[in-house]
Amino acid sequence: MTWWAIDVRAAPEERERLGAWLVARTGQAVEERDDGTLVTFAPDDATADRLIAELGRETKAPTETSRRRIEPVDWSTRWRAGLGARRFGRLTVAPSWAPPAAAVGPVVVLEPETAFGSGEHGSTRVALTLLERLVRAGDYVLDLGSGSGILSIAAVKLGASRAVGIEQDAEANLVAARNAERNDVAGAVEFLHGDAADLAPLLGPADLVLSNILRLVNTALLPEIGSALRPGGVAVFSGMEVAEAPLFVPPLEAAGFTIEDELTDTGWWGVAARRR
Numbered sequence: 001m002t003w004w005a006i007d008v009r010a011a012p013e014e015r016e017r018l019g020a021w022l023v024a025r026t027g028q029a030v031e032e033r034d035d036g037t038l039v040t041f042a043p044d045d046a047t048a049d050r051l052i053a054e055l056g057r058e059t060k061a062p063t064e065t066s067r068r069r070i071e072p073v074d075w076s077t078r079w080r081a082g083l084g085a086r087r088f089g090r091l092t093v094a095p096s097w098a099p100p101a102a103a104v105g106p107v108v109v110l111e112p113e114t115a116f117g118s119g120e121h122g123s124t125r126v127a128l129t130l131l132e133r134l135v136r137a138g139d140y141v142l143d144l145g146s147g148s149g150i151l152s153i154a155a156v157k158l159g160a161s162r163a164v165g166i167e168q169d170a171e172a173n174l175v176a177a178r179n180a181e182r183n184d185v186a187g188a189v190e191f192l193h194g195d196a197a198d199l200a201p202l203l204g205p206a207d208l209v210l211s212n213i214l215r216l217v218n219t220a221l222l223p224e225i226g227s228a229l230r231p232g233g234v235a236v237f238s239g240m241e242v243a244e245a246p247l248f249v250p251p252l253e254a255a256g257f258t259i260e261d262e263l264t265d266t267g268w269w270g271v272a273a274r275r276r
C-alpha cells in the first residue's frame with residue numbers, strides 16, 4: 001500500500017486544536033515537526049484530497065496544506081540490518097534470528113515484521129528502560145499503541161502478571177500475538193484492536209500504563225489514562241522529542257500526575273509519572 005503524507009502549516013495558536021482534530025478525524029498519529037508543521041497520513045490520494053478539503057473548512061486562520069507520496073518501507077529489512085541483542089537493565093531484547101547465547105535475566109526474542117517496535121528506536125528504548133525500572137511483580141499493565149508487542153511482552157517477562165495491548169492496526173496485533181507465542185507469554189498477554197481512548201478506561205484499573213505514541217496523542221489521552229490507572233499507579237509516556245518536554249509537562253501535571261523519572265535517548269524523551 002502507498003500512503004500519502006499531508007503537511008499542515010498552521011498558525012501557532014491553531015496547531016494544538018488542529019492536531020487533536022486530525023487524530024480524531026483520521027485515527028492516525030500526528031507528527032509535529034520542529035518547524036511547527038503537523039504531519040498526518042492517508043491511505044490513498046482520494047482520501048488525502050478529502051482530508052485537505054475538510055481542513056480548509058475546519059481552520060480559523062490561514063493554513064497551508066500539501067501532500068506527498070510515502071513509499072512503502074520494509075521494516076523487517078530495516079530491523080535486520082546489522083542488529084543484535086540489547087540490554088535494558090535486567091532485560092535483554094534480541095532478534096529472533098540471533099538469540100543471545102547466554103543472558104542474565106529475562107530475554108525478549110522479537111520479530112517485528114511490519115509492526116513498529118524493535119528496540120532500535122530511541123522512543124522504544126526510553127520506554128523499555130523506564131518500564132524495567134518501574135514494573136513490579138504482579139502488576140497489571142496496559143500498553144497503548146502496542147505495535148509489535150515488545151513492551152507488553154517485556155512487562156510480563158519482568159514480572160507483571162498480565163499485560164493488555166491496544167492497537168488500531170489489526171495487522172500489528174497479529175505480529176504481536178506471534179511474538180507473545182515466541183516468548184511463551186501468550187497466556188498472560190492479550191492484544192485488542194481498537195481506540196485507546198475508548199478501551200483504556202474500560203480495562204482499568206491498571207498498575208502501570210505505557211503510552212509510546214506521540215505528544216499530541218499522549219496529551220489527548222491524559223484523561224483516559226488517568227481513569228485507567230489505579231490511585232498511585234504509574235504511566236510511562238514516550239514517543240516525544242526532547243524539545244517537546246516543556247510542552248507536555250504542564251498538561252501532564254494539570255491532569256493529576258507527579259513526575260517520578262525522565263530519560264532521553266538520541267533526541268527522544270520519555271517520562272514516568274504517578275497518578276496523585
